[in-house]
Amino acid sequence: MHNDALNTFLTVARCGGFHAAAEQLHITQAAVSARIRSLENQLDVSLFERGPGGSQLSEAGKYLLPYAEQMQTTWQQVSRDLKERFTDHIALRLGAQMSIWEQRLIDWVIWIETEHGKLPMTLDFDYHRDMNQAVQNRLVDVAISHRPGKESNLISYPLPSERLILLARRACHFNDPDLPRFIDFDFGEDYHREVNAALPDSQRLHVFSGNSAMGLRYIMANGGMSYYPLRLAQQYLESKQLHPVENAPDIALPCYLTYHRDNPHKGLIEEMIQAYFNPPH
Numbered sequence: 001m002h003n004d005a006l007n008t009f010l011t012v013a014r015c016g017g018f019h020a021a022a023e024q025l026h027i028t029q030a031a032v033s034a035r036i037r038s039l040e041n042q043l044d045v046s047l048f049e050r051g052p053g054g055s056q057l058s059e060a061g062k063y064l065l066p067y068a069e070q071m072q073t074t075w076q077q078v079s080r081d082l083k084e085r086f087t088d089h090i091a092l093r094l095g096a097q098m099s100i101w102e103q104r105l106i107d108w109v110i111w112i113e114t115e116h117g118k119l120p121m122t123l124d125f126d127y128h129r130d131m132n133q134a135v136q137n138r139l140v141d142v143a144i145s146h147r148p149g150k151e152s153n154l155i156s157y158p159l160p161s162e163r164l165i166l167l168a169r170r171a172c173h174f175n176d177p178d179l180p181r182f183i184d185f186d187f188g189e190d191y192h193r194e195v196n197a198a199l200p201d202s203q204r205l206h207v208f209s210g211n212s213a214m215g216l217r218y219i220m221a222n223g224g225m226s227y228y229p230l231r232l233a234q235q236y237l238e239s240k241q242l243h244p245v246e247n248a249p250d251i252a253l254p255c256y257l258t259y260h261r262d263n264p265h266k267g268l269i270e271e272m273i274q275a276y277f278n279p280p281h
Contacts, residue, residue, distance in 0.1 A: 003075060006068050008035040009047060013065060017054040092265065095124035095131045095140035100162055100187070100212050100229045101255065105144055111276050116268075132156075135258050142259045142269055146188040149258045157273055159255040164191075166198075166248035167233055168225035169241075174248040181205045183215050183226040187253060194251045195227065227251050 012021040012032065022029040040047055047061035057065065092112075096105045102125055109121060124140055131143035136151055148156030168180050182199060183206055185191070205224065206215075215226055216233070225245060236242040257277070259269050 003072075005035045005039040006071060008032055009039055009061075009064070010068055010072060012036065012048065012055060013057055013061065016056070092119060092142065092269075093122040093124065093140040095134055095143040096145075100164075100232065100253070101144045103232060104159075104255075108272075108276055112272055115275070116272070132258050135260055138260065141263055141265060142257060144255060144257050146190065146254060146256070148256045153261045154258055155261055156256040156258045157277070159257055159277060161252040162255050163230050164227040164251040164253055165230050165233075166225060166245040166250075167219075167228045167237075167242045168245050169219055169223045169243075171243040171246075172225075173246045179245070180223055180225045183219055183224045185212060185215060185226065191227075191251065191253055194249075198249045198251070 008021065008025065011024055012018060015021045015024060018029050018032045018036070022032045025032065036047060043060070043064070045060035046058050047064065048055040049058050094105055094109065096102055105123065105125075109123065112119060112121075122140075124134070131140065131145045132147070132149040132151075132154060134140045135143050135149065135154060144159070148154075148158075166174070170180065172179060184195070206218065212228060212232070216228060216236075218224065219226060220236075220241065228242075233242055237244065257273060259266065263269060
């Protein structure tokens with residue numbers, strides 16, 4: 001239930017009409033009507049009886065009134081307590097666009113907690129969203145993506161490239177005429193350019209968006225081959241469940257960490273980037 005709708009309900013009940021409530025809330029009467037209608041639709045009841053003398057609470061509205069007052073009081077108390085308790089705390093929102101970088105982000109978060117304590121953090125993994133645009137729109141503070149931010153108010157820090165190797169469920173050579181089926185991913189323009197150069201005649205069986213874990217599960221269960229990050233596949237190589245395709249070219253996927261130039265936590269973000277990704281020797 002949206003707080004604005006609940007507050008509007010209480011204001012109409014106190015004022016006795018939609019017009020008076022609109023004046024008190026400094027919104028249009030149409031907006032008041034829309035909020036009340038939305039609340040009534042959610043609850044599937046009529047909350048007011050409208051007449052020439054104004055709007056009176058219906059029986060359902062009278063029943064809701066004490067609960068709504070208590071909910072508003074609780075919300076005000078919680079909001080006040082949160083501001084007082086956490087105003088001086090830092091809450092970071094971190095994002096990664098592709099699943100091959102989830103582990104990088106998680107490793108960094110663990111390091112941050114070790115070095116800076118248990119900071120409140122939100123982790124956002126999205127295979128389709130443009131994470132640089134998410135930084136631009138301030139939906140996340142820091143994002144890992146396959147390309148640098150183009151906007152002048154974004155700062156992109158280049159990270160070491162991600163090495164992808166061609167792995168298969170069975171041992172094989174890159175020049176074999178009967179190579180396993182190729183499982184493709186959507187890892188950006190650089191990835192597609194290098195894959196097309198390495199496998200110009202390959203037929204893409206499936207595209208698993210940016211979800212490399214899902215593609216790996218498919219290969220483990222049904223065979224095939226795909227370009228996969230070496231560090232994430234190491235355990236499968238050691239156990240001989242996967243095999244590097246002999247003589248196949250590797251792919252180097254660029255990686256950038258992007259943040260907003262005027263982020264309020266810019267100093268801390270840059271300190272953590274330098275300390276973790278570029279430690280002094």
